[in-house]
Amino acid sequence: MEMEKRLYEAALEGSVSNLKALIQEDPLILDRISPTFFQDTPLHVATLRGHFEFARAVLGRNPRLATEADSLGHLPLHVASTKGHLEIVQELTRVIPSSCLARSKDGKLPLHLAIMKGVRVEVVSVLAQACLESTRSRLDRGDTALHLCVKYENLDAFQVILEELMKGGIIDGNNLLNAKNDDGNTVLHLAALQKHFEMMKHLLATPAIEPNAMNNNGLTSLDLVENSPRDLRGLELLNFLLRSNAMQRSTNLHSSLTPIETQPLTSHSGPFRPKKSWKIFFTFNGNNQLEDMKGEIIIIAAIIAATNALPMIYMRVNGPDLTEQYSTNSASFVPAVTIMSLLIAGFPLSNKLCAWVVIQSLYTSMGFLGLDYLGAIVSNEGRYSSVNFVFVFVSIWFGLLMLVSALNIIRLVVWIVTSIKMCMKRRRLRGRRDNGLTNP
Template sequence: MENMERKLYEAAMAGSVNTLLELRQQDPLIVERPTVNCLSETPLHVAALLGHEDFAKEILRQKPRIAEELDSRKSSALHIASQKGYVGIVKALLQVIPDKCSDTDVDGRNPLHLAAMRGHIDVLEELARAKPDAASARLIWGETILHLCVKHNQLEALKFLLENMGDSELLNAKDDYGMTILHLAVADKQIEAIKLLTTSTAIEVNAVTANGFTAWDILAQSKRDTKDWDIGELLRRAGAISAQDLQLPANELAVIQTNSVTSHENNQKHEGYYLRGF
């Protein structure tokens, strides 16, 4: 039996449907036996990892339940195919296990999280259609799928999710450190993401982190570089201010917010861009 199992895994590695069918003729139960290799990977896991779509479809036809099996990291073949971006395999798996989009691996990530981290828009479309609620699931540190998009600099995935989810609560969600996606984008100086968030969404530009910082404060405390002018302008136009200014009485705060939008003279020096409070 061990030799037959080795041949089955070799067939999965090669994506050989003919070999799979030949092995099934020799041993009709070969696909039915539980996995015994050290990583607990099934031949379907291997096919999903390497993008062997025809092999994956054939083994699913022979044993649909194999789609539910997990490897040593609690990853299903759907996790793997989603992370790798093999949309054809994802579609085949969703026909068998449409409700498994919410299942999490050992790191607490579901297939949508993994697709977002890699920027696989076509996979995200399929997964979100099958299980829309899976996109709202939080990770172990309170991060959302939008946090992952920003952390992994996946602008197109972020755009797709913002356009299709329409969830203002998720948009302004904070992780366990009180960081919103705007905080993260400013900290990493992702200009296009900041522009998207401040001009096309209802992001709370003056949300405060657990350490008491607004997005404006994060920029002010960051290492200076050439991006700061553009980022500062985007934040200013959106009405961003410091956490210190948020503590002012309402009438004084209104003046500061008005000045923030109508003038940038106090935030500019001829040799570069500086924020008030430096």
């Protein structure tokens, strides 16, 4: 055991001279090393520390150590790929090329670890060149190396693998670019989900890409961008997709119209502006800003509820008849309490339907509160000289509130009708695709 201890100390220090001295004392010392007694081999230790000369000397005496796995199922190549030690990766792939396809206990190849850790892109290039098959190997959820590049936003690795695939002649009709994971998502779908603009540009510039590919939910990459929360990054990506020839073909496919002449692309320096901006007023979307304002909305609802509840609590027994005020107060009080109950229960305002219910309840509560105020003004008309002016002002405000409330209802109707039409359209497209497969 003393000799083995000295060997591991030499590996930790990267001392080739001590290694040679140990081999002179015991020529079989490297052959007796086994992970059964030690979690790591001396080659694992030297690789972890980046001692290239020591690792090369060990491989020259006993190449078998390159195939030994540690407690996590990692070969020395896994360790070198994770740490980004380029020279050691080159030596290991030269000595044992098949180690590129060795999987750890969690099912990952050295290439997968290099992509996930974001190490030097040269390491990814060496691993892909050593064995192109590793770029097609899948993880437990069906993700390929390109899927991982998108998930971990490793654009450099993505470009390198794409170049190696093109050199190897793997870009064809049924290629890795259009491979789907268990969710039916291609790399184009993942890039759209993560709004990765540069990767989308590289993918759509590749002739072999299928921009109209659908995932398990029947959605294309354009559908995912359109249905995502609207922010500056998403609008820029949507603008790019709508201007690309690939997305023009996608639009033609969805509309099922005859092909039209493709217009040449022009430079676009200004911000994205929809051609028909009036449609925005009738488009209902879940709003992440409402989610951030949840606390403020609860406070507003609580104030409205208190404003309506206090007059009823302190109403005199022999006081004036307040039947009408009681009705309007109740109609304003109930929606306000409903809003507080929904938000406290955790209803997400990023959800379209939940956001609509809360907004409409708030409009209703404010509307009846204004109606109650108008009733109070009318009942005190003889007391104040400026009643007419206040009445007109509040009436205008009440009318605007009712107009906005009606617009919110129209948005809900448009959203429901649009959702139904989209479902019917996807069903027809799926039926046509299935008919095309069964009747070639």
